[in-house]
Amino acid sequence: MGPMGSTDLETAASDENAAAVAHGSISREDPRPLHRQVHGAILAAIEEGRLPRSGKLPSERELVDIFGVSRITIRHAMRDLVQQGFLQSQPGKGFYVVEGHQGFELHLLKSFTNTALANNRRPGQRLLDARIYRAPLEITRPLFLPPGAEVFVLSRLRLLDDVPVVIQTDWLSAARVPGLIDLDWTSDNRSLYAELRERFHIRPVRGQTTLSARLVTEREADLLDLVPPAAVLTVDQIAFDGRNRPVNMTMLAHHPERYPLTLAQSETGDIEQI
Amino acid sequence: MGPMGSTDLETAASDENAAAVAHGSISREDPRPLHRQVHGAILAAIEEGRLPRSGKLPSERELVDIFGVSRITIRHAMRDLVQQGFLQSQPGKGFYVVEGHQGFELHLLKSFTNTALANNRRPGQRLLDARIYRAPLEITRPLFLPPGAEVFVLSRLRLLDDVPVVIQTDWLSAARVPGLIDLDWTSDNRSLYAELRERFHIRPVRGQTTLSARLVTEREADLLDLVPPAAVLTVDQIAFDGRNRPVNMTMLAHHPERYPLTLAQSETGDIEQI
């Protein structure tokens, strides 16, 4: 309906956006929480371009009618979308689609494979190393493993549309993931996180990440088409499962131009004095 | 009181934690939202060590009694704390304090000054450049300014406990922040964001950030005590205010060892198929 003073044009646009959002509606049979379904529906509308750039979303109360859920559920979904940088809220006015939300999101805790597909890019990989060995303290300690414990190391060159973009090395407790080393890691769509989930029911839910930079090694430069001296963006992460046990340690070396990281931020109310 | 089977010891510990959290309670007179006050109270208890490492928090329903607010308000605060990496939730069990939540958080949208103080470090700065000039397109376009618009550029070497850690360069529309150039930017605790807020009532609420790496220039190497060839972590950000107008563009060059970025992550439910 829009505010009392709406012109016909504005009302029409509003209805159009409402239809765009409602597109793939939600279902009570779907095991996912309602707020996730709403989140997905709105995100799909944005990413498939059904909502115009800088478009205004239907109001929360309209969305309640469109989706047939309570306002709390709508707000939960909207809060996530704002937090992820897809939407922006303007109190008293409405929610607006944020433009220029592009680039490679920090894909930690998500698999490279997933992130690539979400960006409509074709993920690929080349196996560099896959073996089990007795790891040094720098590796075993962060994983809460006893000194000398056997560790499965998996090193891969990651490609996007056949272009090398990042070198990824993972360490996992060998005892916890038996048989993982026997898989065909040369396969283009073999995802470590998918295997962990499906074979071992291990799901990382939390991560501690450190971002920095360093010079490339000669081997890395060769793999990433860089000419030394050159810099790489490094991302080191330890992931934990729901029971707070370390799952894996990941070290990434990013090609600075081909695979920078982008990040959307929105304040949570923390910006205080001083 | 804790679960029916609690031992005396556990009950005592639980009561202790409850007392620790309740410490600086909340007030209806405080203009801040209740969930922010709860958030702050729990965060203070964690950071001041009143909650033991890996300590278990009182349950949501206990916190309802402790703070005298509804469960929704408690959950709102808890969700933020989980999202920020301070807490971890274990359904069926409770909330636990996350260990090893340290390092320099991504301080985008927050001032360097703030972040430093929050880490109990002494922030400092050395003015490198402060002038108004007609900026090239690479600067004016992201700020939605017409070509040839006058831009205020502020370049500073940032110090932590007198050690140079990052070079920060900011660009702002000169017309929007008249007089900003006349301030004494050599002062150690002069904060750009504080001045924006207090003098012009401008508050960035959203940011689009790109992280990458590159080689240091000679001048930067000199300022950061690096020896070329060396790499720096770069952080480029455009900040927007509540009305979606660009506020400033910031470019940071981080010393890779002295000022890496750390980031806590927790899944929001996005980790899906494939």
Add this chain to the structure above:
DNA sequence: TATTACCACTGGATATATCCAGTCATGTCA
């Protein structure tokens, strides 16, 4: 003694209900 059934408790999800402070078009009044 080992196993199992029970049950209190936990976080998670959701509905319904107010109240508030902004925003903005409209229409009235000086």
Add this chain to the structure above:
DNA sequence: TGACATGACTGGATATATCCAGTGGTAATA
């Protein structure tokens, strides 16, 4: 004509209420 009051609408905050699926201790049972 221009300033102003009105009122519909917005997101934000909060309270109270259920229901659910895990978790883990206790007590009954084999």
